[in-house]
Amino acid sequence: MTEPLSQTAGPALPVVAVTLGDPAGIGPELVARLLARADLLALANVVLVGDAWLWDEGQAIAGLQVPTQRVGSFAEVRGRSSTAMPAFLPMDTVRPEQVVRAQAGAAGGASVLAVLDSCMDATLAGHIDAITFAPLNKHAMKLGGLKHEDELHHFAQHLGVTGYFCEFNTLNGLWTSRISSHVPLKDVPKYLDQQRIIDAASLIYKSLQQSGNATPRVAVAGFNPHNGDGGTCGREEIDIIAPAVQKLAALGLPVQGPFPADTIFLKARAGELDAIVTMYHDQGQIAIKLMGFSQGVTVQGGLPIPITTPAHGTAFDIAGQGKANVDATANAFKIACRMGQARL
Incomplete structure (x- = not known):
């Protein structure tokens, strides 16, 4: 479900991007549970970033329908008149037939990289203040083009950290x-x-x-x-x-x-x-x-922008079963909100 965007200025909350993580894991379900909580949405101006089909799948697995406000670019998010529902910036990074649930794959890893890179670019441009990403899979990311030992080193290079x-x-x-x-x-x-x-x-x-x-x-x-x-x-x-x-x-x-x-x-x-x-x-x-x-x-740590994630992994063993615990993701989001607020 999407709602039209109002152009009036919104409240002074940090803009926090949330991503769906590896499409074969529990990330989409976790994000659905996260964004269904009004108490968490009150902490930030949230923009969900990812593929529309994957977001629909995550909601279906979680048994939830989360209303969103579709936007065409990161630049539109900060000026929203109401942040009661998350903004949604759809991307086309991976097709359903390219993903096998509970299996690490190159297409899923490439999708994660594309979404995270777009969020980092938006933060450098001043459109968002922090990022929370759902669990990713390092093996999938390396299959999909990751050139570093882990995502942190990728972030550091992309952001020019010395x-x-x-x-x-x-x-x-x-x-x-x-x-x-x-x-x-x-x-x-x-x-x-x-x-x-x-x-x-x-x-x-x-x-x-x-x-x-x-x-x-x-x-x-x-x-x-x-x-x-x-x-x-x-x-x-x-x-x-x-x-x-x-x-x-x-x-x-x-x-x-x-x-x-x-x-x-x-x-x-x-x-x-x-x-x-x-x-x-x-x-x-x-x-x-x-x-x-x-x-x-x-x-x-040590990046010019706050980036957080739950410390657990993609939990392939329970992917698609509606069992994922959102607590760590919620905690990651809260930290991103606090650190993003400090940047305003």
Whole structure:
């Protein structure tokens, strides 16, 4: 269902683009559940971006009909007189016969790239303030033309980022970043240097402030078992991590650590920390996902625009079954709204 666009100026809300994710996964269903909630729509001027047939399919799987207001370009969205329903900017990126549900495919990956690139271009042009994308599939995206190890590096290149960037994973107010990400575990020591730790801690501190936390409590995890046990289990804590924390303090950032990786999340769970800088992907991801798999969010840190997504994947095992839990997508959208508002 679509409604005509009014040209009168709308309220001062951030314009947040929402995309449908991989067409073979649970993304379209999640977006239908997300945009059916009036409490969430009240947080932003939302523009849904994607293929019309895929949006119809997502609503059908979710058992919902969500009214939208069709627009012909991103430039039309900010001037809407009412944001009670989402705008819908249809794109033609993939045909139904090119998609096999629950299977990664090149056509689906290329579709995801085309939609996300159009949203990034619109943000750079000043038409939207933040992006939330439904789950994507890295294998499908690589089949569809992704030239990088992950979507974050694609975003960074597309947006012309030259400084430090990394993924943040968040859960119920706790944020994590990492010094190394999608690399083999054997290569992690190559990424351990003081400057990367300083950059990661500084970035997560500033990003938390941008999301509304004025005085974030940030700590750094150790790398070795038992924090190195005074050097008997490794010297990275002594030679690299602790000196980086000291330099952060000298810069005026109240960052703590290093703390043993096997206990630092107990401090977080007790409410003593707002953010943890980890040394590699699973050091933080295992803990976050155990603490709340269906709630977690990934924030693409270090980019000039806020981009968020649920931390879980495309869930091919339940795609098309109407079982997808929208909580993480809703949390991702809320963060995008807060960070987008800070840009206005």
